[in-house]
Amino acid sequence: MLPNTNLNFSPKKMSNINLIIEERPRNIGNFMVGRLLPFSGKRMVGPFIFIDHMGPAKMNDHQNMDVPPHPHIGLSTLTYLFEGNVMHKDSLGTEIEIKPGQVNWMTAGAGIVHSERTPEYLRHSDKELHGLQIWVALPKDLEQMEPEFFHASETELPQWQENGVSFKLIAGSLMNRQSPVPVFSPLYYLEIKTTEARSVKIGSELYGEAGLYILEGQIEAEGNTYLPKQLLVAKETQLCEFFMTENTTVYIFGGEPFPEERFIYWNFVATTQELIDQAKENWLAQNFKPVPGETGFVPLPPETNNLKRK
Secondary structure: EEOOOOOOOOOOOOEEEEEEEEEEEOOOOEEEEEEEOEEEOOEEEEEEEEEEEEEEEEEOOOOOOEEEEEEOOOEEEEEEEEEEEEEEEEOOOOEEHHHHHHEEEOOOOOOOOEEOOOOOOOOOOOOEEEEEEEEOOOOHHHHHOOOEEEEEEEHHOEEEOOOOEEEEEEEEEEEEEEEEOOOOOEEEEEEEEEOOEEEEHHHHOOOEEEEEEEEEEEEEEEEEEEOOEEEEEEEEOOOOEEEEOOEEEEEEEEOOOOOOOEEEEEEEOOOOOHHHHHHHHHHHHHOOOOOOOOOOOOOOOOOEEEEEOO
């Protein structure tokens, strides 16, 4: 916890912070990310089970993002870019370019395979990539559903301003608004931006478990300063009031937690080890439906990547 930086404002109240998670570097092939969830002391926040901060990364004309076909089960993936472009292809036959401000929502259910690459027209030029990749676990009765895909443009997302603060609801329902992204349990994923210093109060709107991720700038609460690349997890639902300094962007996410534990192995999330083991066997035997036009795949990793929610 960092000391107050003595800015000219009265510290605002914020419900007690249960945990502060710092980004931890992880290599996902040819690309480094900052991992926030899962964490040893907190596997999930509501239904959110995995969060990676990608970049910001500058790539030259010889560097590209290339994540070959790999499988998922038991979850929905949410890709949200701040900068850059990613070409998404999956085993449903989807082929779509993800651009900044858009939402790429892929529901794996019983099983889906996808690849993520720099679009062809950008592969021989300088470029940047910056964004968040998120996994949301599916409810137990839907974890074996048929896979689905949904893509939302930035203009489709609810956006509004209050007291000089900009809000965007990326997924879920919050503050009497509903994102078009078809989520499968009560949750929210909200962007808050300020260009000038402002106090924010939204605690009474939150439900379930809640976390706050600071992308840029800083926030002040209870006499403490919190900085970028920190994820604050609240003891209770309400994050109440906090002060955002100028040019600050934060993301509040969370929702109703599930009663069952979740197992995590590589890209697989499930309520039972049996489902994980079956997915492993299916991937080793290449029984997943392939991605049209793609060759090659990401091999199954060692057993040490098997985690259980605590």
